[in-house]
Amino acid sequence: MIHSSLKELSAALAARKLSAVELASLYLDRIDALNPTLNAFITVDRDKTLAMARDADARRAKGESGPLLGVPLAHKDIFCAEGWTTTCGSKMLANFVAPYDACVVERFKAAGAVTLGKCNMDEFAMGSSNETSFFGAVKNPWDTARVPGGSSGGSAAAIAARLAPAATGTDTGGSIRQPAALCGFTGLKPTYGVVSRYGMIAFASSLDQGGPMAKSAEDCALLLNAMAGFDARDSTSLERAVEDYTRALDKPLAGLRIGLPKEFFGAGMDADVRSAVEAALAEYRKLGAATVEVSLPNSGLSVPAYYVIAPAEASSNLSRFDGVRYGHRAAAYGDLNDLYCKSRAEGFGAEVKRRILVGTYVLSHGYYDAYYLQAQKIRRLIAADFAAAYETCDVIMGPTSPSTAFRLGEKAADPVQMYLSDIYTIAVNLAGLPGMSIPCGFDRGGLPVGLQLIGGWFDEARMLGIAHQYQLATDWHQRRPALAA
Amino acid sequence: MSLTPDDVRRIARLARIEVSPAEVERTRGQLNDILGFIEQLQSVDTRDIEPMSHAVDVVQRLREDRVTEADRHVVFQAIAPETEGGLYLVPKVIE
Numbered sequence: 001m002i003h004s005s006l007k008e009l010s011a012a013l014a015a016r017k018l019s020a021v022e023l024a025s026l027y028l029d030r031i032d033a034l035n036p037t038l039n040a041f042i043t044v045d046r047d048k049t050l051a052m053a054r055d056a057d058a059r060r061a062k063g064e065s066g067p068l069l070g071v072p073l074a075h076k077d078i079f080c081a082e083g084w085t086t087t088c089g090s091k092m093l094a095n096f097v098a099p100y101d102a103c104v105v106e107r108f109k110a111a112g113a114v115t116l117g118k119c120n121m122d123e124f125a126m127g128s129s130n131e132t133s134f135f136g137a138v139k140n141p142w143d144t145a146r147v148p149g150g151s152s153g154g155s156a157a158a159i160a161a162r163l164a165p166a167a168t169g170t171d172t173g174g175s176i177r178q179p180a181a182l183c184g185f186t187g188l189k190p191t192y193g194v195v196s197r198y199g200m201i202a203f204a205s206s207l208d209q210g211g212p213m214a215k216s217a218e219d220c221a222l223l224l225n226a227m228a229g230f231d232a233r234d235s236t237s238l239e240r241a242v243e244d245y246t247r248a249l250d251k252p253l254a255g256l257r258i259g260l261p262k263e264f265f266g267a268g269m270d271a272d273v274r275s276a277v278e279a280a281l282a283e284y285r286k287l288g289a290a291t292v293e294v295s296l297p298n299s300g301l302s303v304p305a306y307y308v309i310a311p312a313e314a315s316s317n318l319s320r321f322d323g324v325r326y327g328h329r330a331a332a333y334g335d336l337n338d339l340y341c342k343s344r345a346e347g348f349g350a351e352v353k354r355r356i357l358v359g360t361y362v363l364s365h366g367y368y369d370a371y372y373l374q375a376q377k378i379r380r381l382i383a384a385d386f387a388a389a390y391e392t393c394d395v396i397m398g399p400t401s402p403s404t405a406f407r408l409g410e411k412a413a414d415p416v417q418m419y420l421s422d423i424y425t426i427a428v429n430l431a432g433l434p435g436m437s438i439p440c441g442f443d444r445g446g447l448p449v450g451l452q453l454i455g456g457w458f459d460e461a462r463m464l465g466i467a468h469q470y471q472l473a474t475d476w477h478q479r480r481p482a483l484a485a
Numbered sequence: 486m487s488l489t490p491d492d493v494r495r496i497a498r499l500a501r502i503e504v505s506p507a508e509v510e511r512t513r514g515q516l517n518d519i520l521g522f523i524e525q526l527q528s529v530d531t532r533d534i535e536p537m538s539h540a541v542d543v544v545q546r547l548r549e550d551r552v553t554e555a556d557r558h559v560v561f562q563a564i565a566p567e568t569e570g571g572l573y574l575v576p577k578v579i580e
Contacts, residue, residue, distance in 0.1 A: 095564075096564060099561055099563075192540035193543070206538065235546065236541070236543055238541065238543070301525070301526065301529065304522055304526050305523075305526060307522065307523055319501075323566060324573050325573060326564045326565055329566035335576050335578075339575060340501040344502045344503070348502070353512075354512075354516070357500055357502070357512070360500040362523075371523065371526070373536050374527065374531060375523075375526055376536035377531035377534040377536050377537070378531060378534075379536075380536065380537035381531070383537060416518055419522075430540070432539075432541050
């Protein structure tokens, strides 16, 4: 049962082979058994979960049906869920019980999905290894001495270890795709504006986007059907016609033009990652696709541009944490300014503080033009590179991450080295494009490798189909770590 | 360009984050590493390039001017560190 797809779980529930309560209990028991090892969840609340499951069973008994009715899933702890502690991986919000639901949470509730718990993450989604969480590092289920990637590392470990059949994540610079690659499953970051950011704790608002994480492209399509859609409460939510993201799953690949950016295949990628990615491209050619070389000449500037734009937006967004209205307040302080300074010094961890300070600096008087405005101009160049590439191809492919999962602590002392682990994913956020990571093999140590797919704006359905066709022909996405045997 | 200890203290003050004297030097080193890394942006010629402030070009939507939210201040203030009579309490600002 724990290896079943969402469609299979849904069918089993519909056929009354098992109840939502039984299914949720199965996963809660696995969480009890394995979470002490993996630290994938920050909050588990059996009573709340089972109450939701009973509600789903009652809805079914009354004749309701639906692809996610009674299906359990886990939420990244960045999504506010009413009545649930919602920490964003920070001491700042360690005591924050959300008074309302995020749009994504609300939509899954309406669909009858059952919340298994809140997943661990890098503090305020700032990190690529899940080591910056106030609640401790998450362990990679393939090798518990290694990181699961980040920032959606708890969601990633939960899926890989089969503690949840699917989870939500958010991706500001690669935080869905990179952990999906490092933990060996499928993750999708939609086009900016497709999934509402309402109730999703803000990091860098022009880049943040929620998306599905699951065992297959088909599962991700089902989840995106529930997550996506216009929401007036998010000022950048896009007013578009409702889409069925499963509609192109069965489309054959003959005639598909895959663009390979030469900048993604240069030095800097591990040899084992390169050979797995190249084998995947060979499989795509076998399935009828053609590969063409494209160029993204400014993509090398994406990481430095991101580390101006994201901290700038973060320094502004995180100014709301003031020790006055919610969140951590220092125990001792003098005047109001001291209350702010001490509460924030105590409530934020080292990486979050670093980024707030960098962001404050690049926005400060005399530096705004040189850093922030310049980074925004380079952002336009990066987006224009993609637009030009899509004149000659339908989808872009390459590695998701330059390496497989690295060891806990390996990059923790060197922020810039850590930042470079998102070198292939960040440009996608800057341009606002949809991106995916799907499993495509293993390195010689048995760690999973991810293939990145980058679609044109609003090409989610086509991209999911391209991924699904590969998953029909290969079984990398069905491989699992020993602890989920 | 390289930050001085005074720069670090000034930035921390602007960000309302207390940085203890012992932390200033370490913070300075880390910020200089990051600023050194983003320095490469300066060498790019961006004349005539329009800054891109958002991932998609959207205009601000306007809505009808009517009440859409219920008053939930009791719920929202239940999670505040200190309140009284519907107000958030902070140290005295005006003598």
